[in-house]
Amino acid sequence: xxxxxDVIIDIQKLSFSRGDRAIYKNVDIQIPRGKxxxxxxxxxxxxxxxxxxxxxxxxxxxxxxxxDGKDIPxxxxxxxxEMRARMGMLFQSGALxxxxxxxxxxxxxxxxxTDLSEEMIRDVVLMKLHAVGLRGxxxxxxxxxxxxxxxxxxxARAIALDPDIVMYDEPFTGQDPIAMGVLVNLIRRxxxxxxxxxxxxSHDIQETLAIADYIYLISDSEVIAxxxxxxxxxxxxxxxRQFIQGLPDGPVxxxxxxADYQADLLQDS
Amino acid sequence: xxxxxxxxxxxxxxxxxxVALLMLALNVSGLKLMESNxxxxxxxxxxxxxxxxxxxxxxxxGVLIGQVTDxxxxxxxxxxxxxxxxxxxxxxxSIDSSASILTAGLLGExxxxxxVGAEEEYLQDGDYFEDTQSALVLEDLIGKxxxxxxxx
Amino acid sequence: MIELVARLGRTGLRKLEAFGLAGIILMQSLIARPAPxxxxxxxxxxxxxxxxxxxxxxxxxxxxxxxxxGLQGYTILVDYGSEQAVGQxxxxxxxxxxxxxxxxxxxxxxxxSALTAEIGLMKATEQLSxxxxxxxxxxxxxxxxxxxxxxxxxPVLATIFSLVGILGGAFVGIDWLGIxxxxxxxxxxxxxxxxxxVLNGLIKAVVFGFVVTWIAVFQGYDCVPxxxxxSEATTKTVVYASLSVLGLDFILTALMFGDI
Numbered sequence: 081x082x083x084x085x086d087v088i089i090d091i092q093k094l095s096f097s098r099g100d101r102a103i104y105k106n107v108d109i110q111i112p113r114g115k116x117x118x119x120x121x122x123x124x125x126x127x128x129x130x131x132x133x134x135x136x137x138x139x140x141x142x143x144x145x146x147x148d149g150k151d152i153p154x155x156x157x158x159x160x161x162e163m164r165a166r167m168g169m170l171f172q173s174g175a176l177x178x179x180x181x182x183x184x185x186x187x188x189x190x191x192x193x194t195d196l197s198e199e200m201i202r203d204v205v206l207m208k209l210h211a212v213g214l215r216g217x218x219x220x221x222x223x224x225x226x227x228x229x230x231x232x233x234x235x236a237r238a239i240a241l242d243p244d245i246v247m248y249d250e251p252f253t254g255q256d257p258i259a260m261g262v263l264v265n266l267i268r269r270x271x272x273x274x275x276x277x278x279x280x281x282s283h284d285i286q287e288t289l290a291i292a293d294y295i296y297l298i299s300d301s302e303v304i305a306x307x308x309x310x311x312x313x314x315x316x317x318x319x320x321r322q323f324i325q326g327l328p329d330g331p332v333x334x335x336x337x338x339a340d341y342q343a344d345l346l347q348d349s
Numbered sequence: 350x351x352x353x354x355x356x357x358x359x360x361x362x363x364x365x366x367x368v369a370l371l372m373l374a375l376n377v378s379g380l381k382l383m384e385s386n387x388x389x390x391x392x393x394x395x396x397x398x399x400x401x402x403x404x405x406x407x408x409x410x411g412v413l414i415g416q417v418t419d420x421x422x423x424x425x426x427x428x429x430x431x432x433x434x435x436x437x438x439x440x441x442x443s444i445d446s447s448a449s450i451l452t453a454g455l456l457g458e459x460x461x462x463x464x465v466g467a468e469e470e471y472l473q474d475g476d477y478f479e480d481t482q483s484a485l486v487l488e489d490l491i492g493k494x495x496x497x498x499x500x501x
Numbered sequence: 502m503i504e505l506v507a508r509l510g511r512t513g514l515r516k517l518e519a520f521g522l523a524g525i526i527l528m529q530s531l532i533a534r535p536a537p538x539x540x541x542x543x544x545x546x547x548x549x550x551x552x553x554x555x556x557x558x559x560x561x562x563x564x565x566x567x568x569x570x571g572l573q574g575y576t577i578l579v580d581y582g583s584e585q586a587v588g589q590x591x592x593x594x595x596x597x598x599x600x601x602x603x604x605x606x607x608x609x610x611x612x613x614s615a616l617t618a619e620i621g622l623m624k625a626t627e628q629l630s631x632x633x634x635x636x637x638x639x640x641x642x643x644x645x646x647x648x649x650x651x652x653x654x655x656p657v658l659a660t661i662f663s664l665v666g667i668l669g670g671a672f673v674g675i676d677w678l679g680i681x682x683x684x685x686x687x688x689x690x691x692x693x694x695x696x697x698x699v700l701n702g703l704i705k706a707v708v709f710g711f712v713v714t715w716i717a718v719f720q721g722y723d724c725v726p727x728x729x730x731x732s733e734a735t736t737k738t739v740v741y742a743s744l745s746v747l748g749l750d751f752i753l754t755a756l757m758f759g760d761i
Contacts, residue, residue, distance in 0.1 A: 132630070135633075135634050137630060137633055137634070161636040161638075162636070164633075164634055164635065164636040165636050167634065168634075169631070169634040171627040171630065171631055172627065173626050173627050174626075175626055175627035175628050175630065175631035176628075177628055177631075177632075178623075178626070178628070188635065189635045189636075192635060192636060192637055193635075193636060355545070355546065355549045356545055358549055358553045359545050359548045359549050359552070359553060362548065362549075362552050362553045362556065362657065363548075363653075363657060365556075365657070365661060366656070366657030366658075366660050366661060369657075369660040369661045369663070369664040370660045370699075370703075372664055373596065373660065373663055373664055373667075373699050374695050374699060376686070376690070377592050377596070377663075377664075377667055377689055377690065377693050377699070378690065378693040378694055378695040378698065378699050379687075379689075379690030379691065379693070404691075404694070406691070458691070
């Protein structure tokens, strides 16, 4: 287990459960500054929950989440909102505000957190939209965009304030191959150009392996493996191999727990 | 432009609400603006007010000149004491004017009718009508009528 | 038996919790509201949405209810030879009761359900979460303007409803049934009191606006963010809001016009 030189997010002994179901049990995760870190795992393991915990939208039962030395769950309301100005989040559905145009969507965080003049806001918004290739779509309403375009607009909005941390919630899900390629490229380019820290939550293995610098694999409320993409590919653990190679059966069984097949069938007659 | 249209719509909507309230106030409830400013109070004692209520009309020759504001029992005279507000314009009610309680139609509402007398002095704020006539109570009338029939 | 009591207790606690959450939402959106410059355009937009767009249904219903009242009142009162009292009857029943209650019921169906569905959908599409992550409290940004708009719109709508209803009644009474115009209006003016009737009706409308909007935004904010959840929340809004309006109307009427 390697140690990073410069850790921006340090999660220590994090526990969180929903109802009776434990989502995380004593999990430690370190996110290196300026890199792309991927959190991977099967559906339903609470990857999105992790992003919400980092953003302070949920509070853990125990444990700490330090961002630059500040413990998120213990921040006051105002400090938390200040901290969120340093984060951008790309939601799974894009989560554009449906009642305002593309331009206003991207301008929204700027209007909230800065006192920039209208011309400055216009310049910044056009720059961000240009970066995602949608400068020409600024007057459209979100309902007029395709899924891939909506996600790119949401990305422009997420980076509008030049945040230190950008979180991507399942950015590749439900995209056609072209849109997926565009997004993969964008995430990598933006990360290099703007120098922010990226956290990607995903279960799309190929795309994620292609751009991530470091990977955490989560299963059964624990981190079961961590390392660079190369290390992950050569990991010998059965569970990891099943996930990385996409095998239908393995330690994560194909069958939902059930009674003996033969007995079950015969019982009916 | 779209925002402009919406704002005009909202402005018109709120204005319509205020206009509607004004019309309800003036046309439906008959509220008079500045009504209490230019009136003066006079009093009258009646044997029986027979259904007169606060806010009943006070008229002279059928013209509205004021309204009843309060009705209470005068414990000394053992009569009903009616307080009414008369419009300041009507300052020519002589001190021997009479006030009677009348009925609009057979079953209609009760109101006070004022008939002016001949004196040169006029009623001032706080004065009393000396000459009053109580409400005609239908039961009494019928009773009298029957009594007269029997006695004849 | 123990099981039954336990279940009852659990349900009670859940309801209490929901009520507490509704209270918190109410406090947050009313007290901690954003600066007026930010708030004003948002409220204007919501007044447009819940008020201006509800105007047609309110005017049409008001007109017909007023006309029906005029017609029914006439057929009853003409037997006693006091058809001039139609104006008084139409005006009093509209101003005191029908305008606030019917407007609130229509408002719950037209605007309340739309509010719930809109907020529920914003929740389902992560727009509320997204606002939070941008550092904006959705209670202030989304809930508070809708609240104020509902609060302002219902009394305005109820007033318009009253007026249109009375005009409808006057149309039927005077132009159609031939009641003498002067006695129609003077009877009405003599019996309707501004403070007693018009203002009390307005107070009712304000209370209903408050309750209906509260229920609508709470159901939207609290719904399960799926299609079933939103449809269930919308139904709940209409049912709970209508029942609350009718129940509150009795209490308010007793307080205002009853001798308690």
